[in-house]
Amino acid sequence: MIGIMVVSHSADAAKGIRDIAAGMSGAGDDVPIVGVGGNDTGGLGVSVGKIFDALSEILPKSDGVLIVPDLGSSILSSRTAVGLLPPEDAARVIISDAPILEGAMMAAVEASGGSDLAAVANSAKEARDLQKSDH
Amino acid sequence: MAFTVKMAIAAMEKFNAVIEEKKEYLTDLDSAIGDADHGINMNRGMKRIMEKVRGKEYADFGGIFRDVAMTIMSVVGGSAGPLYGTFFMKFGQKLGTKSEASAGEMADALQEGLAGVMSLGKSAPGDKTMVDSLEPALRALKESADGDEAAAWNKAVAEAEKGVEATIPMLARRGRSSYLGERSIGHQDPGATSSLYLISCFRDAFLEG
Numbered sequence: 001m002i003g004i005m006v007v008s009h010s011a012d013a014a015k016g017i018r019d020i021a022a023g024m025s026g027a028g029d030d031v032p033i034v035g036v037g038g039n040d041t042g043g044l045g046v047s048v049g050k051i052f053d054a055l056s057e058i059l060p061k062s063d064g065v066l067i068v069p070d071l072g073s074s075i076l077s078s079r080t081a082v083g084l085l086p087p088e089d090a091a092r093v094i095i096s097d098a099p100i101l102e103g104a105m106m107a108a109v110e111a112s113g114g115s116d117l118a119a120v121a122n123s124a125k126e127a128r129d130l131q132k133s134d135h
Numbered sequence: 136m137a138f139t140v141k142m143a144i145a146a147m148e149k150f151n152a153v154i155e156e157k158k159e160y161l162t163d164l165d166s167a168i169g170d171a172d173h174g175i176n177m178n179r180g181m182k183r184i185m186e187k188v189r190g191k192e193y194a195d196f197g198g199i200f201r202d203v204a205m206t207i208m209s210v211v212g213g214s215a216g217p218l219y220g221t222f223f224m225k226f227g228q229k230l231g232t233k234s235e236a237s238a239g240e241m242a243d244a245l246q247e248g249l250a251g252v253m254s255l256g257k258s259a260p261g262d263k264t265m266v267d268s269l270e271p272a273l274r275a276l277k278e279s280a281d282g283d284e285a286a287a288w289n290k291a292v293a294e295a296e297k298g299v300e301a302t303i304p305m306l307a308r309r310g311r312s313s314y315l316g317e318r319s320i321g322h323q324d325p326g327a328t329s330s331l332y333l334i335s336c337f338r339d340a341f342l343e344g
Contacts, residue, residue, distance in 0.1 A: 009212075038212075045176075045212020048220065049205075072311055073214040079255055080208060080217035 002111040002120045003032035003062035005054060006104050007069040007078050009046055011038035017101050025108035032058050033108060046073045051081035055093065059085075064092040064117035066124060068103045094121045102127035136284065137235035138341055140193050146333075146340035147188060147203060151181040153332045164325040168312035172213050173325040180211040180219070195234050196244075200227025214310055215326065218252050218265065225251035238287045239280035241337070245273045256309055263305040263312065263319065265326035271298040272334045288338040295331040302327045 004021065008014040014037030022033045036054045039045030051067075058065055067082075069075045075095065082093050094117055096103050103124040110123035154161070154177045161174030184206045193199040200223045208220030226248035230236055236244070249269050258264045271294035279287035300323070307319035310326075 040209055040212070043212070046216075047209055047212060048217055049209035073212065073217065076214050076217040076255060077208075080221055083221075083255075 001031060001062055002107075002115065002117050003034070003058045003065045004104055004107050004111060004120075005051075005058060005065055005067045006033070006035040006037075006100065007046065007051060007067055007074045008035070008037040008100065009044050009070060009072075009074060011035075011042060013037055013070070017104055020101065021104035021108045025105055025112060027108040027112035031108055031111045032061050033104070034058055046077040048077045048080045048084075051077055052084055055081060055085060055089075059089050059092065062092075064094070064120075066094050066096055066107050066111075066117065066120050068096045068098055068100050068107060068124060070100045092117065094118075096121055096124045098124040098127045102130050106130075136341075136344065137237055138241050138337075140196060140199060140234050142340040142344075143196060143199055144188060144193070145343065146336045147181075147184060147199075149336035149339055150333055151185045153336060154178050154181045154329065157329075157332065161325050161329055164323055164328060167322045168307060168315055168319050169325060170213070170311055173215060173329065176211045176213045176215055177219075177329055180207040180216065183207075183210045195232045196230035196236065197227050197232055200224065200230070203227070214256075215329075218256060218326070221251040221255050222248040222269075237280065238276060238284040242273060242276040242280050245269070245276065249273055258309045261305060262308040263302050263324045263327070264307075264309050265324075265330040267302050267305070267324065268295040268298040268327040268331045268334070271295055272331075285342055288341050292331070292335050292338050295334045299323060299327045299331045 006014050006017045014035030018035030040047045067078045069078050078095050082090050106127040107120050107124040110120045158174035158178040165171050165173035184203050187206050204220045204224035208216050226244045229244040229247040258266050260270045272291040275294040276291040279290050302324035307313045312319045
């Protein structure tokens, strides 16, 4: 099973988006989905250490992990944390270019069907094209 | 005279002091085009680094810069954390078990650090980032490393200063400031500014021996 990691500047947002993706996708408890957010003191920001620790915990339980970050330093910190992993683990992680909420949701749906990492990453990316309005 | 581990620790002490002194200035620069946290973040990061590094014995550059890198990465929540963290990590890895380095070897390490920053941030010279002061400093240090090493460090700082000034008319292409588009023009880049301080602190630690 592919795991999903939501990375946000806010711990609340990360948890909330994680809950939406887990709950609304119907993935239930089958897909390991975690939310990581906030700096080391819990304020707005991102901590490489927190992402690294979460990856180290979720990777042994999954065939691969898709990270869905919000923006800016969430992306840089995710890349840095992946770079600190042993190469064989780093090869099982993809950082998604998808919008955070829609991407996490689509990824959870795809992962719950038992798809591989490439397919889960692809579905998340397709979330970019979800149309909400004509404006 | 070679650059020693003791000088590296002194350079970090100096960097901590300069960041403390300039934190409001850096934050002012960052409030014009970023999220106004660069000074505060770097200040917090450097303080924690010094708590970790002070009083500890380091046999080589690899050891001290690994501590510096891991601390700044976990403490600094903005982009400066992973960027400076990667810089120090690659810088220290290149010097590895050495306890002394020539200006040429320091330039090689600087080059590794810069390459790490550019690869992580997908940035290039001219994007209005820390690369714009580190890259000219590296070029100067490399070109003059075979002559008088003190002069080479002075040249590196002088070129980094020019690099910082050159960020003012640049259009930001990376980070939060790039969301401003044309409005980023006319402001000095805070990351390039703090990187200039870092190079100056290396120079000062070297000159003071």
